Each structure stands twice: as C-alpha cells, then as structure tokens.
Amino acid sequence: MNRRDFVGLSGLATGALLLPSFPGFGGTLVDPAQLLEQVDPAVKKRLADAALNAAKSAGATYADVRIGRYLNQSIFTREKQVQNIANTESYGAGVRVIANGTWGFSATNVVTEEGLAKAAKLAVEIAKANAKVQKQPVQLAPQRGYGEVSWKTPIQQNAFEVPVKEKAELLLAANAKALENGASFVNSSLFQINEQKYFASTDGSYIDQDIHRIWPTFSATAIDRASGKFRTRDALSSPMGMGYEYMVPKAVDKIAGPSGTGLIGYKNSYDILEDATLAAQQAKAKLTAKSVTAGKYDLVLDPNHLGLTIHESIGHATELDRVLGYEANYAGTSFATLEWKAKNLPYGSKVVNIVADKTQVGSLGAVGYDDEGVKTGQWDIIKEGKLVDYQKIRDQAAIVGQDHSDGCCYAQSWQDVQFQRMANISLKPGTQKMSVDDMIKGVDKGVYIAGRGSFSIDQQRYNFQFGGTVFYAIEKGKIAGMLEDVAYQANTQEFWNSCAATCDQSDYRLFGSFFDGKGQPSQVSAVSHGSATTRFNAVNVINTARKIG
Structure with missing residues (x-):
C-alpha cells in the first residue's frame, strides 16, 4: 500500500493523524514501510559495548543496557468509516548501573556510541548520588552470561506485513455484521506491537529479541x-x-x-x-433480559472472564514488591505477606493450582529472557490451595532466601527503568474430562458469566467485586435465560476456597491485557492468564441496578 492510498484510506491528512489514547503507545509517526525495518545486531552490540565500557570506567560494579525499537500500528473504525490509523516508532536506549551499592539509571534517544557512553556515565553519577541515602547495598542474585543469543515470538505471519487496507476492511466487515444483526452503533480496533529489544550486561549476555503481540477488539451497542x-x-x-x-x-x-x-x-x-x-x-x-435477584449462587466462570479475577486477586497479590510494601500504586500492596504465608493458611481449595509462566506459547508475557537478561521459565505460585512462592527479580531474591530471579523484570520502553512485573499467571485445568455442559449439570442455582466487566478491589488485594459482559441464569442444571445487572462480591481467600471444579485442558484458553498498569511513574505491561471454565460455589451475587434510598 503506497502512502497516497494510506492517507486516503484513513480519511485524514497526514499531519492530522492522532496517536491512540492508550498508555505505552507513544512514539513518532512513521510510514508503514518503516515498520518492517530491522537494526543489525552487530550494530547494537557495538553500541551496547560503548555503554558497558563507559559505565565500568566511571566506577560501576554492574551495568546493563537495553536498546529498544518499539513499533505500534493501530487501526480504529466506527460503523462504515475508518476513523484513524497510526504507525509509530520509538527508538532509544536505557542504561542501568550499580555504583557504590546503589542503582542508577539514564536513557537517551541519541543512539550512537557517544550517546550511549554519555548516558552510561550519567547513570553512574546518579547512582553515586543516590548512594548517599542508600541504607543497604543492592544484592543481586547471581546470573551467568549467555553470550550472543536471540529469541523471537514464534509467529506464522508478521502482522505488519499485511496491507493496512486488508486489515481495515476486516474491521469494517465486522462492523457490518454487527449492524446487520441489531447493533445501533459499533466500533472496532486492531492493535499490533513489535518490540525489538537488545539486552547486554557486564555478566556477559548479548540478547537480541523480536517480540510480537496483536489485539483485535470491538464494542457493539x-x-x-x-x-x-x-x-x-x-x-x-x-x-x-x-x-x-x-x-x-x-x-x-x-x-x-x-x-x-x-x-x-x-x-x-x-x-x-x-x-x-x-x-x-x-x-x-x-x-x-431479566434483572438478577441478589443472593448466593454457584458461579460458572468462562476463561475470558476469570482471567481478570486471577489477575487482580492472585497476579498482583503475589508480586513480591507489593508483598514487601515497596509498591503500593494501582490498588495497593498485598494481604499475602511473608508472615501470612508462614502461617500456611489456605489461599484456595485443593482444586486451585496456580503457575507463573513466561514461556507459554501464544501468551502476551512470553519472552526468552527478561529485561535483566534472566532466562524465563515456569514456577508454582499456589499448589493445592497453598501459597508456595511469589514473583521476584534479581534484587529481591535474597530477601526471601532464594538464589535466583524468576525472570519477570520488564520496562515498557527504552526510556523507562525495568522493575518487577507480573508473569503470565494461570489456573491449571482439571485432570478429569469435563465439558462446560457437564459442569453446569451439577448446578442447581447459579449464574454463568463470560467476558470482562467493571471491577473494584481493596488496597490489600483482598475484598473485591467483579462484573462481566454477558450473564445467564442456571436452573436445575440447565441454562435458563439471560440475566442483567450481575456482579459478585467476595474476599480473595473466601472466593478461591469456594473453587469446586475446573474443566479439562480441552477448554483451556487465555485471557489477556495489553495495559496492565503499575508503578510511579506508571508503566504498562502485557500479560496473559489461562484457565478452563471453573465453578465456584455459594458466592454472593448483588444486583448492580438496585437503587439506594
């Protein structure tokens, strides 16, 4: 697709193109053809060495550099029109160091050997200044260097290679289907992300990664x-x-x-x-649809809904920085403290087995190495209802008596410092054959919920309320019509201890978010949560349309 066709399709002059109003999607507008360009790894290694050498010469005992090229394409439509198309690029480098036992960080968009060396020296100056108020020196878990390695999302077709016209027409076709079937209004979008990230450290790693993510979505009214x-x-x-x-x-x-x-x-x-x-x-x-009557119901939750509940009540609650009180933004710290864990209290029923996994194919959080150069893997968070581990990075491991990072450190861009972010956190499916209909057969009075909705959770990740997208009544083992105005309330322990059954692997699916917010200044990350359809017994359901007073 040439530039003239591109501008014509968007219906907007090039200078009037608006960037998406989502965090993490900044950058400079570029021609679509530029999204297919790559930077030679040999060039990136030269640039990285300039930063590492400068950092060591300035007094750093450890240094790492991330050279990042972040590409985004977003297509927005409404009814029969393409409203906006944006192609953006952000390119630069961030240098992190330890000097005098303290972290320092600096970033630059001057991607030259001189530019990176200057950033490295500034990072060391910042670390030395920070050391004046540092109470305890940073203690990094040991990490061997991997030499020159690479990793790429195992895609079959690069979304950036597909003509914009073809993608826009698919969204417009979806809009047409919605309008033909009763929608009064509809809008649709397609987000595509490519992170080209190069990591190098004084540990001896030179890691080149090419990460791809995609998200089609719409709203029909x-x-x-x-x-x-x-x-x-x-x-x-x-x-x-x-x-x-x-x-x-x-x-x-x-x-x-x-x-x-x-x-x-x-x-x-x-x-x-x-x-x-x-x-x-x-x-x-x-x-x-009938408005729900408040009361106790058995809930049958679709993976596209349950993923958000997992994310908020388990994913964030088991991030070690929240547990330790180092992080309190975006709904606070965590009830699941080290002291709470030591008491061996049940987080959930024996059906609840939660794993963290940064290698899961198709997931948003899948990478070969994290932003500290740690090779990613899988580990248990909750086993048969008991909390057995947290999510941690290199400077946190020693706090809980461990000698390794879990590989869940991430920064949303080259200009942001990397810190502990959520891995893919998923509920293991059941081991016995069970379809959704089989599960519903055992429910006398219940509600089936699919899709995400509004939610709230307290500052300790404990008391919460979740809505959804579509709701169906379950009566005597069968679906008995659509419901509206449904939300459920519980606390994390109560809810996960009511977990009675999960469908098997054949029903297992991923829920995900492009924009999981955390930190100050805030950053976003992409993360997935897998599960099969799952049943929770005797959960408190409220009617969200009920008038007060």
Whole structure:
C-alpha cells in the first residue's frame, strides 16, 4: 500500500493523524514501510559495548543496557468509516548501573556510541548520588552470561506485513455484521506491537529479541429508541502473543460455550465476524433480559472472564514488591505477606493450582529472557490451595532466601527503568474430562458469566467485586435465560476456597491485557492468564441496578 492510498484510506491528512489514547503507545509517526525495518545486531552490540565500557570506567560494579525499537500500528473504525490509523516508532536506549551499592539509571534517544557512553556515565553519577541515602547495598542474585543469543515470538505471519487496507476492511466487515444483526452503533480496533529489544550486561549476555503481540477488539451497542435504554457487548477476543495468523479463524480453535447461549470460545485464532454477529444479537437481547435477584449462587466462570479475577486477586497479590510494601500504586500492596504465608493458611481449595509462566506459547508475557537478561521459565505460585512462592527479580531474591530471579523484570520502553512485573499467571485445568455442559449439570442455582466487566478491589488485594459482559441464569442444571445487572462480591481467600471444579485442558484458553498498569511513574505491561471454565460455589451475587434510598 503506497502512502497516497494510506492517507486516503484513513480519511485524514497526514499531519492530522492522532496517536491512540492508550498508555505505552507513544512514539513518532512513521510510514508503514518503516515498520518492517530491522537494526543489525552487530550494530547494537557495538553500541551496547560503548555503554558497558563507559559505565565500568566511571566506577560501576554492574551495568546493563537495553536498546529498544518499539513499533505500534493501530487501526480504529466506527460503523462504515475508518476513523484513524497510526504507525509509530520509538527508538532509544536505557542504561542501568550499580555504583557504590546503589542503582542508577539514564536513557537517551541519541543512539550512537557517544550517546550511549554519555548516558552510561550519567547513570553512574546518579547512582553515586543516590548512594548517599542508600541504607543497604543492592544484592543481586547471581546470573551467568549467555553470550550472543536471540529469541523471537514464534509467529506464522508478521502482522505488519499485511496491507493496512486488508486489515481495515476486516474491521469494517465486522462492523457490518454487527449492524446487520441489531447493533445501533459499533466500533472496532486492531492493535499490533513489535518490540525489538537488545539486552547486554557486564555478566556477559548479548540478547537480541523480536517480540510480537496483536489485539483485535470491538464494542457493539444496541438501543431501545422508545425508552432510550442501551446495552453493549464487547468482543470476546483476547490479546495474544501471536502474529496475524490469530486473525485467520480455524474451526479447530473454536470451543462451544454452554448450550443455550450461542457463545464460542477462541483459542489460537479468532473469528471477529462470528463474534461481532453474536455480540449484536446479545446486546439486543440484554435490553429485555431479566434483572438478577441478589443472593448466593454457584458461579460458572468462562476463561475470558476469570482471567481478570486471577489477575487482580492472585497476579498482583503475589508480586513480591507489593508483598514487601515497596509498591503500593494501582490498588495497593498485598494481604499475602511473608508472615501470612508462614502461617500456611489456605489461599484456595485443593482444586486451585496456580503457575507463573513466561514461556507459554501464544501468551502476551512470553519472552526468552527478561529485561535483566534472566532466562524465563515456569514456577508454582499456589499448589493445592497453598501459597508456595511469589514473583521476584534479581534484587529481591535474597530477601526471601532464594538464589535466583524468576525472570519477570520488564520496562515498557527504552526510556523507562525495568522493575518487577507480573508473569503470565494461570489456573491449571482439571485432570478429569469435563465439558462446560457437564459442569453446569451439577448446578442447581447459579449464574454463568463470560467476558470482562467493571471491577473494584481493596488496597490489600483482598475484598473485591467483579462484573462481566454477558450473564445467564442456571436452573436445575440447565441454562435458563439471560440475566442483567450481575456482579459478585467476595474476599480473595473466601472466593478461591469456594473453587469446586475446573474443566479439562480441552477448554483451556487465555485471557489477556495489553495495559496492565503499575508503578510511579506508571508503566504498562502485557500479560496473559489461562484457565478452563471453573465453578465456584455459594458466592454472593448483588444486583448492580438496585437503587439506594
């Protein structure tokens, strides 16, 4: 697609293109063709060595450098129009050092040997200044160097190679499906990210990584013109660590939802036309759906919903910096302190087995090495209901008596300092064969919930409330019609101890977020959470439409 066609399709003059209003999507507007360019690893090694040598010469006992090229393409549509297309690039380097036992950091977009050397020297100056108030020296877990290695997201088709016109037309086709099936309004978007990251350290690592992520999404709204009432159903897609192959639907990747709902779950490919069709129908049906009666219900939670609950009540709660009180932004610290863990209290029922995994194929958090040069892996967080470990990085391991990092350090860009971020945190599926319909057969009075919704959680990651996208009543083992105004309330221990059963591996799917916020200044990261459909017994459900007073 040439530049003239690109500008014409967007319907906007080049100078008027707006950047997406999402965090982490900054950068300089570039021609789409530039998104396919690469930087020679030999050039990056030369630049990295300039920074490492300068840091050591200035007095650093440890140094690492991250040279990053962050590429984003975003396409936005509404009904029959393309509203905006943005192609952005951010390129620069960040240098982190330890001098006098203290961290220092500096970044630059002058990507030359001189520019990186200057940044390295400044980082050492900052570390030495910080050392005046440092109470304890930084203690890094040992890490061997890997030499020159590389890792790439195992994609089948680079999304940036697909013509913008083709992608925009797919979104417009999804909009058309929604409008044909009862939606009054619809908007859709496609986000594509490529992180080209080069890490080098005085430990002897030179790591070149090429990371790809994609996220198609939409929102379909139906309006009752007589009453002015409206209801919305968002896409049931999940952001994925994949290429454009995710947008090519395959029957083998589809999982039927509960009988009587028409819902489809998607694994490694996504049918946006099919989902948009059903979304419009469900948005329209929500206008006349029965409002839930508050009370105790058994909940059957779809993976596209449960992932958010896992994220908030387990993922953030087991980040070691929150546990230690070092991090308190975005809903606080954690109830699951070292003292709490030492008491061996049950985090959940014996059905609850939670793993952290930075290697899971297709997940958003999958990388070969983290931003400290640590090779990634998998480890247990909760085993048969008991908390057995946390998520930690190199300067945290010694605090809990361990000699290694978990490889979950990340920075959203070259200009941000890396710090502890959430790994992919997932609930293991059940080992016995069980479909969603099999699970529902055992529910006398319940609610089935799919899709994410509004939520709140307290400063200790303990008391919470979660909504969803679509809700169905379960009566005597069968789906008994759509519900509205549903949310459930619990505390983390109570909720996970009510976990009664999970479907098997055949139902296992990923939920994800491109924009998990943390820190001050805030940064975002991408993370996935896997699970199969799961049942929780006797959970308190409230009616969110109930009027007070």
